[in-house]
Amino acid sequence: MTESQVYLLNSHTNETVEASLFDEVTDDHLALWDTSWAPLMRAHRTNLPLSDTPEDSHWNWKHKANSWRSLLGYQSFALVCEGELQGLMLTNDITSARLLDQFGKPIVYVQFVATAPWNRPELQDPPKYRGVGRTFILAAIQTSLDIGYKGRLGLHSLPKAEGFYRDKCGFTILGPDSSHQNLTYCEMTETQAENFRRNH
Amino acid sequence: MKLEYPKEWFERSAEIEGIAEVGAGVPPTHSTTEPHTTERITAFDTRIAFGQFVSLWRRNNGWNPEKLANEAGIDTEEVLEIEHDPHCEPEADAVYKLASIFGVPSGKMMELAGLTKSHTPHLREEAIRFAASSEPIAELSDVERQALEAFVGALTN
Numbered sequence: 001m002t003e004s005q006v007y008l009l010n011s012h013t014n015e016t017v018e019a020s021l022f023d024e025v026t027d028d029h030l031a032l033w034d035t036s037w038a039p040l041m042r043a044h045r046t047n048l049p050l051s052d053t054p055e056d057s058h059w060n061w062k063h064k065a066n067s068w069r070s071l072l073g074y075q076s077f078a079l080v081c082e083g084e085l086q087g088l089m090l091t092n093d094i095t096s097a098r099l100l101d102q103f104g105k106p107i108v109y110v111q112f113v114a115t116a117p118w119n120r121p122e123l124q125d126p127p128k129y130r131g132v133g134r135t136f137i138l139a140a141i142q143t144s145l146d147i148g149y150k151g152r153l154g155l156h157s158l159p160k161a162e163g164f165y166r167d168k169c170g171f172t173i174l175g176p177d178s179s180h181q182n183l184t185y186c187e188m189t190e191t192q193a194e195n196f197r198r199n200h
Numbered sequence: 201m202k203l204e205y206p207k208e209w210f211e212r213s214a215e216i217e218g219i220a221e222v223g224a225g226v227p228p229t230h231s232t233t234e235p236h237t238t239e240r241i242t243a244f245d246t247r248i249a250f251g252q253f254v255s256l257w258r259r260n261n262g263w264n265p266e267k268l269a270n271e272a273g274i275d276t277e278e279v280l281e282i283e284h285d286p287h288c289e290p291e292a293d294a295v296y297k298l299a300s301i302f303g304v305p306s307g308k309m310m311e312l313a314g315l316t317k318s319h320t321p322h323l324r325e326e327a328i329r330f331a332a333s334s335e336p337i338a339e340l341s342d343v344e345r346q347a348l349e350a351f352v353g354a355l356t357n
Contacts, residue, residue, distance in 0.1 A: 005203075016214070060281065060288055131214030131217050133217055183225075
């Protein structure tokens, strides 16, 4: 497991704070999820109408972790800041590109990204930390580069996150995918990945 | 994978990100078999019955959750979640193991747990009837026992 030093912006103090990105979700991370995320998600699930409930509020990461740990080609990531788990990501490298100009080439597919409830604008205003999403995308790009996929990525965006992937990360939007609950499929080319790394 | 970028990169990145929803994807076990909204509600209905069924079967055999978990080879926490949280999607592996312990067809248990699309006629109606007639009390009553046996019959036929 490798730990990278990264930084997030604490919106409450307006200070940049150190954080750690791990390229493996460990039992310690899952314990943090269990004691901090899970109770808040349960509370939101109880208090919010079904339509406003976060889609992943019922996911049990401890159980899911056992599923993906046994899968070849999958890599999990955890972002920890100030002693709290700020986000989780799972990628795989067994998916092919759909965009015409890179069709069939291997990509790193972001299976999912989720941030802690206190970092979600729909659950906390303002969210506590900024930068979690782009840090994960940077990690996915780096993973893609490391295995020779030249930064190519793909993912299915949750409905409220399409703007983030299109406008703030530079993905190409390919539209709703009926094989994935009509989530919007987004893809990043080698050039787009390079632009992202330059913070354009 | 190692990220080696300066602090300034992340400061600029946080500025670009702003306040944004960033969620993507579904966990691997959901994947392309994730039901749509109406099906999810149906799964929720039958999962209530699934939890009640597990609870009543366990109590009918005088087992506590830990004993059932040990016999099935799954986590005690998972037994408790199945019994008490219909929002929580159980692992397919756990459902197969429980079906084996209960001696009922795993396919129908998977349908009941909302992990596969229901192909069994009236399963949802049977499940709701069972759930409605088997509200848990301290000890298993005759009514509950009859409901449990009737439901086992419905699953096995």
